[in-house]
Amino acid sequence: MHDAPQPARAGTLHIVATPIGNLRDIGLRALDVLRSADLVAAEDTRTTQVLLAAHGIQARMVAVHEHNERGAAARLIEALRAGRSVAYVSDAGTPGISDPGARLVEAVRAAGLPVTPIPGPSAVAAALSVAGVDGPWLFVGFLPGRTAARRKTLRGYAAWPCGLVLYEAPHRVRATVDDLLAELDSARTLLIARELSKRFEQLHQCVLADAPAWLAADENHRRGEFVLVVGPPAAQADDAPDDAEARRVLAILLEALPATQAARLAARLTGGRRNALYDLALSLKPDIPPAPWTD
Ligand code: SAM
Secondary structure (H helix, E strand, C coil): CCCCCCCCCCCCEEEECECCCCHHHCCHHHHHHHHHCCEEEECCHHHHHHHHHHCCCCCCEEECCCCCHHHHHHHHHHHHHCCCCEEEECCCECCCCCCCCHHHHHHHHHCCCCEEEECCCCHHHHHHHCCCCCCCEEEEECCCCCHHHHHHHHHHHCCCCCEEEEEECHHHHHHHHHHHHHHCCCCCEEEEEECCCCCCCEEEEEEHHHHHHHHHHCHHHHCCCEEEEECCCCCCCCCCCCHHHHHHHHHHHHHHCCHHHHHHHHHHHHCCCHHHHHHHHHHHCCCCCCCCCCC
16 A cells, blocks of 8 residues: 555656546546656646646646657657656547547557556446446447448447447437437437536436437537447347347248247357247237247
8 A cells, every 4th residue: 555645757658537526536647657756758738737736736738639649659659768757648538538639548558668558537437337237348439420321330339248348429429329319219318418527517328219308308418528338239049049140030931930949040040949930920920820849
């Protein structure tokens, strides 16, 4: 247990997480490092200046953003080689999580110099901590800009047996919720986490089917920064067939065969159990009689 201040280390790049809204969410070690680093490299020096001023820190700052990350990395590597300590911060939260930082880290590591994280806030962790998702989840981050690409991305994840975490900006949150509803099971839960740690923080949990109405009900519901946490799809029984593939195969076989034969063949083609596939055939063609075999 360290209770003394831990200043920045010479010749080391420190990747420092900063608050996602509430400036008091900064960690003590982040403050130690920002106070003592020879250089603070920031995505936007004006934004970081506000944070530093709030904590009475004066630092020598350099801008390292998406557009100059490679060139700036070369200059920082020189500084690190000369034994300087460097702290890197993005505008908010943890660098490298839907934020610049990865290229800088890669370049510094490739130069054989040490990189260390100073952990702290991230919107994904804050939202998940109150989402009640018990099990695996996938960080999707921002979806692509175009509707077709967004829907294709979501379609690819629709059957994954895990929660999904998305970042979204206010002008696109409605479109994103519409896309979620178009591609995922409408009974899945959705946590809309808005303005986390800020004055107008709001957490609204509903099923996907009800989310458009909630967003439409009040323009404040569409303001600010968003994390959307979609709960996992309903669990399948262990012997249940992979739904999408089994449905596709069964639908083709049922065009030419009775359900019993279609289920037998589908079992061989998909590796699923015959009984489960027969049940699925029933749901595709509800007038089929009960299975004539017992397993
Ligand atoms: N690096 C940051 C992190 O660790 O969370 C994320 C940066 S990304 C450019 C900004 C997005 O993160 C926002 O559009 C929003 O989706 C999410 N976000 C950041 N702060 C948030 C907050 N206070 N409440 C809700 N979402 C937030």
